[in-house]
Amino acid sequence: MKNNKIRSVLLGALAANLGLTVLLSVSIVSSIILELLPPLLLGRAVDSLTADRMLTAGLCFGYFALTAAAGVCRAVREGLVTAVGGKMTHALRSAMSRKLSRLPAEVFTTDTSGSIAARFTSDADAFEEMFSSGIVSLFTDLGTVVGMTVVIFTKSPGLGLLLLVVLPLLFVFTRQIQKRMLAAHGENRRAIAKVTGFLPETLSNIRTIHVFNSERFAEEKYDKVIGESFAAIEKTNFYDAVYSPVILTTSAAVIGIMMTLAGRQGPFLALFGITVGTAVTVISYVGKIFSPLESIGMEIQTIQSAAAGIRRIRGFLALPERESPAKEVLQEKPQTAGTAPAARKEPVIALRDVSFSYDGKAPVLSHFSMIVEKGERVVLRGRTGAGKSTVFRLVLGLYTPQEGSVRLAGRNPAALLPEEKRKLYGCVEQSFRPVLGSFRDQITLGSTGITDAQCSRALSVVGLSPLETHLDEPFAPERLSHGQHQLLAIARAIVTDPPVLLLDEITSGLDSATEKTVMEALQRAAAGRTVLSVSHRALAGSGERVVFVGEKETD
Ligand code: ATP
Numbered sequence: 001m002k003n004n005k006i007r008s009v010l011l012g013a014l015a016a017n018l019g020l021t022v023l024l025s026v027s028i029v030s031s032i033i034l035e036l037l038p039p040l041l042l043g044r045a046v047d048s049l050t051a052d053r054m055l056t057a058g059l060c061f062g063y064f065a066l067t068a069a070a071g072v073c074r075a076v077r078e079g080l081v082t083a084v085g086g087k088m089t090h091a092l093r094s095a096m097s098r099k100l101s102r103l104p105a106e107v108f109t110t111d112t113s114g115s116i117a118a119r120f121t122s123d124a125d126a127f128e129e130m131f132s133s134g135i136v137s138l139f140t141d142l143g144t145v146v147g148m149t150v151v152i153f154t155k156s157p158g159l160g161l162l163l164l165v166v167l168p169l170l171f172v173f174t175r176q177i178q179k180r181m182l183a184a185h186g187e188n189r190r191a192i193a194k195v196t197g198f199l200p201e202t203l204s205n206i207r208t209i210h211v212f213n214s215e216r217f218a219e220e221k222y223d224k225v226i227g228e229s230f231a232a233i234e235k236t237n238f239y240d241a242v243y244s245p246v247i248l249t250t251s252a253a254v255i256g257i258m259m260t261l262a263g264r265q266g267p268f269l270a271l272f273g274i275t276v277g278t279a280v281t282v283i284s285y286v287g288k289i290f291s292p293l294e295s296i297g298m299e300i301q302t303i304q305s306a307a308a309g310i311r312r313i314r315g316f317l318a319l320p321e322r323e324s325p326a327k328e329v330l331q332e333k334p335q336t337a338g339t340a341p342a343a344r345k346e347p348v349i350a351l352r353d354v355s356f357s358y359d360g361k362a363p364v365l366s367h368f369s370m371i372v373e374k375g376e377r378v379v380l381r382g383r384t385g386a387g388k389s390t391v392f393r394l395v396l397g398l399y400t401p402q403e404g405s406v407r408l409a410g411r412n413p414a415a416l417l418p419e420e421k422r423k424l425y426g427c428v429e430q431s432f433r434p435v436l437g438s439f440r441d442q443i444t445l446g447s448t449g450i451t452d453a454q455c456s457r458a459l460s461v462v463g464l465s466p467l468e469t470h471l472d473e474p475f476a477p478e479r480l481s482h483g484q485h486q487l488l489a490i491a492r493a494i495v496t497d498p499p500v501l502l503l504d505e506i507t508s509g510l511d512s513a514t515e516k517t518v519m520e521a522l523q524r525a526a527a528g529r530t531v532l533s534v535s536h537r538a539l540a541g542s543g544e545r546v547v548f549v550g551e552k553e554t555d
Pocket residue numbers: 109358359364382383384385386387388389390391
């Protein structure tokens with residue numbers, strides 16, 4: 001069930017690129033077949049020569065053409081593997097990015113952003129690697145080994161049987177060597193990391209080492225880690241040195257046994273008796289069959305190490321999502337349709353008997369209620385950690401309360417569609433969060449529906465009109481002061497002319513003169529809107545109603 005998401009994404013990508021997928025499959029099958037054909041022609045040529053016949057031009061040319069075609073086919077396959085692998089990884093990353101925007105806010109507090117980023121980078125890369133250097137090559141190599149064994153069987157059943165015994169044994173041997181090599185490489189990496197850490201540490205403590213006469217101690221420690229690295233490298237060298245001779249000796253032994261038995265009369269003749277040409281063909285196969293065997297081992301390794309990344313991506317795609325907007329619209333429709341005038345009377349923001357806790361244990365809000373009517377200005381106050389920002393996050397629909405209800409313009413804020421949000425409210429946070437792109441992008445956040453006239457109006461309301469001429473320039477945070485950043489944040493919030501403004505401590509960290517400028521801009525921006533703000537300071541003469549979160553401050 002969980003599997004299905006990742007599988008359907010990948011199958012979808014293959015289906016969307018059907019032409020490439022078919023070409024890739026054709027190139028895999030052709031490269032397996034083309035790998036098998038040249039030794040057969042070579043055998044024929046040798047048979048012709050031993051029978052004192054002239055080699056035909058067709059045979060010579062055929063051998064050359066097939067060898068060249070096998071090379072071309074391999075190159076085409078490599079190119080297609082990269083293209084199809086890239087398309088699949090692209091589809092996977094797009095699915096993950098869609099998932100990211102549907103995740104509830106708590107995921108970002110429980111999972112560090114680094115670990116989420118790793119799903120998109122190293123884990124997705126591991127998938128691509130697994131596809132191109134794992135699955136496709138494994139399939140090709142297995143096809144080659146099976147194909148060669150089948151041909152050998154038809155040419156010389158005795159050699160076929162011999163290979164059936166030898167190949168599995170060699171494969172087990174190959175895997176054992178590969179596993180040991182991998183472990184030794186790991187040991188070496190760890191030892192090198194220790195050496196790299198040890199050197200600067202020793203150098204920075206060199207005076208202490210001299211003063212306390214502990215040179216010997218440092219030397220011995222260094223000797224030990226260097227020794228570990230040396231031993232690990234020795235191990236890999238040993239396995240490397242053993243592997244090739246074993247393979248070469250085995251293939252020589254297999255050929256030797258076959259040739260010895262082929263020369264005998266009696267029962268062996270039926271099994272091993274072959275022409276010189278066939279001998280050349282099968283010897284050529286035996287020489288070629290061990291190299292895919294070694295690759296198969298490496299491909300299994302690649303698949304195994306990528307599997308952990310794929311599991312993590314699967315887990316990521318299976319994370320529970322925020323409430324589905326579609327569901328909410330369906331629930332709300334009968335209400336709004338049947339009671340349209342009543343819905344209009346709904347307060348702009350309504351929290352009713354809300355109890356909320358981030359972790360399900362420590363309560364942050366308990367039985368908190370607050371109603372903000374149209375056109376009102378409400379300030380949330382309370383001691384630090386009382387839950388003011390939490391009320392904001394609930395109103396923004398980032399979290400859903402365990403008890404009670406939160407309504408924004410009569411709707412469940414968690415279920416608002418993304419395009420509805422900016423039409424309904426603008427939000428300014430404690431500090432400005434820039435996005436990559438131009439000055440315009442800072443205001444529109446990439447919404448294409450926002451016109452330059454709207455941007456200009458928003459900029460002029462906050463007193464940043466001079467920026468109008470720079471809209472197309474790349475945004476560099478250094479070009480604006482802290483106060484100007486907050487003004488830009490207000491412009492971003494009001495550019496879609498939303499009826500509601502949500503402001504969380506927007507003047508914190510500003511000096512009093514800048515705070516005055518920002519507050520004046522805010523007064524202009526807030527005209528005609530419903531405003532809910534968090535502020536430690538009361539704003540003189542703005543007709544605000546104060547709502548306390550938690551216990552009332554005693555100061
Ligand atoms: P301040 O005035 O300092 O901004 P606040 O009233 O805005 O404080 P909140 O940020 O709402 O306080 O936090 C309320 C409580 O919830 C705090 O005790 C805080 O430790 C806890 N809290 C806030 N965010 C999270 C989170 N993502 N996960 C778990 N606990 C959290």
